[in-house]
Amino acid sequence: MDSLAQINEYSLEGQTSSMPQVTSVSQLSDVQPTDWAFQALQSLVERYGCIAGYPDGTYRGNRAMTRYEFAAGLNACLDRINELIAAGLADKVSREDLAVLQRLQEEFAAELATLRGRVDALEARVAELEANQFSTTTKLSGEVIFANQIGIDEDDALDGATEATFGYRARLNLNTSFTGEDLLRTRLQARDINTVSSDTYGLSYGGSSDGDFELDDLFYTFPVGSTQVLIGANSIGCDDYVVSTISPLDSSSGGSTSDFGFPTQYAMGCTGNAGAGLIFQIADGISVDLGYSAEDAASPAQGEGLFNGDYGAIAQLTALDLFGALDWAFTYVNGYASGGFNNGFAEVANTYGTQANLKFDWFELGGGVAYTDFNGLGANDSSEQWSYQFTLAFNDVGFEGSQVGVLTGALPWDEGVEDQSWLTEV
Template identity: 30%
Template structure:
């Protein structure tokens, strides 16, 4: 058998062939006849459509890349045959792959193909991966995605008191632009155009510039971070009301020196707060400036020095976190702690406590960045129980908690609550299917709220092209004697990409008319990324129109007006 190296040299020197049999223009007495026949039999060369080899014709890079790709395929198929190719053969093939990486990529040769033929640690594989990564990243340096949404709204009956009388046509176009500036820098912005059918209003949001290289990470614009520490100084601060604890317009700078264990962070929301923080191992130290007026050292401002630490005691089933802070200008202070531990495979506990003096700025300011209230001390205990057996069985979980707090200055108990949630998910559950029983009781007011509901029970219709689900929830608030109930039927025609949803609602506290609200809609996925929804709602329901994402107690449920609302919405994403 000819060596692979010789085969590739012959391909390079003579041409790209075609048939597994000798070609009409390759004589039997030609010195390369055996090599050409061997390569053709293996499918490495296939020649031209007219049955010729074209031995005297110049070979293009793409033709040669095709030969390399077929050689890789052959090696992959017979890689386990002893003595097939020497290390020199493989080395030569690797060099060829690196040289012709772009052409091979265009022919569909993947990194997995090369790994099978050349091994996991091949330099050729790394070269192809790098080139593919660069091509994919910079082939389209600017990417635009977005959504176009237009809504027609009418009222029958109208409700003048609620301001629901006139027919309207509204629209919103959102364009999200993301650009790869270079290897280290990206930028993006979101443009929103409202009411293009009347008086267009253009605004911009979520602008950012992000840079990362070596020891530095910088981001300016829209910042989303988790709470720092336990959230005593920087916790539930959400001016943009997004999914992060800290979601704001500002800056985030992280410096990680290569020869040091300390990580430096500079984070801030202009005119709200600025933090310089150092972290190493399991300790963090920070200095936070919170100006609340144009004068930085105004009486309502503060300079907060804080420290937090965490440890798992070299165990997997326990973690202790503590955080303390002192207000330099106000002389106030605060401390919080949290202990989590796993009592067994099916039970874990969380114990927390806090002490925050009056006037502690992060907790008392109008736009508080803290998770806590000032002038308050308290504690909480929570437990999670897995009541299920094997993973394949139905899943039952129980969560229970007790929270207590009082004002330090007056001794008034502000929180004294017990809560419990039981959740059941069948072993054969469809997406989102669950049963929830939620109970909250206030010892202060001797009142309670109880919620029970089943989401997306599969009705198991006989037609495999159709799905149907049933859901229901009931909630009772003893403080207001309000009982609300909702029933929902969802029916899907899979082939037509159409979904019918019908909801019936009851609110015992509604006295202006019948305590009943009805909602129905048809959603049709007309094409990829294009959806038309037509709906009608009689008497507006206070909670979200969509089935609540948080399937638990929600005190906003109930009827809010007598309008009958007709909507037609076209939504296009791209």
């Protein structure tokens, strides 16, 4: 039984007198506090407490309402009266109030019908979304990069011969949150882009899985008080343990196409695959970031495992939005590679780097420098390397969210070597 029929039934039982004639409000665009309908609803609200939409729980009857606002309030009172009747408390509702509700329903029948139609449509949309959503806790996103390359070797450059290639990288990201503050990241990746292999100047999205999807990222991060904890099980590098690398061009998805857009201190001497990290928030925008990754954490073999094999450890002091415009970080990385970072001998590497980025309304200007001390365990196997870079990024060029960047700098070179290799990318 709908609310109108139910109220009609109760209002007609034992009714001995008719309701006094009142002025119709059906033609009014707004309902004023002086209108009979307004005063009637206000009286119902005060007796049955059917509107509690204000923070203090009061009904403020000192302003005009549109007919649809009034209908929403009337609908709330209808629901409240029906609840009392359904609970067997019909004696708590006076027949005069039932008669008033009947009259109000007649005066605002069109608005009530529209309101209920909108509610039904909204409920249907919500039901459809719930039935078709991917997950209540997981968001799925994807990304595909297509790359066309033209390579020229030293001999072919003289006669103009070139080799053109076409490749791709596809990623599926599954971001899951159980509490709203944590994040479980699972990333699947397939790629087939053959390119120069280098930690500092190869393609940032290069590599090949022969077209097969592989587990690329798997980590879980969650807060403990003001400290952020990260546990990684696959493909976790030193940069995953820090709040920011500071460089605006470090992303393989939307930044530099070369690995040089990624500050050198996160690549030189840092190996790893699985591990854990902590981010200590010591002040607003200032944090101490720590992390440790092992290359073969799951292997029980001698010279491998979580602490006996190749590893990378990072400590970074990060400061964001200093003076409202400056991001800065100082980074230290310690790493060990049994096969060496630059040759076949075991090496320990200590890398020190700093990066800064100054942000203006529509562009960003930054740069950084890194120094690495390689201590080889073989004869005459130690070296020192330097590198530096400058970045310039223009934001929202053409459309919101876009970025045009310029990157230039010196690739890592051995100290004492006069010739330096430069890379410039636009």
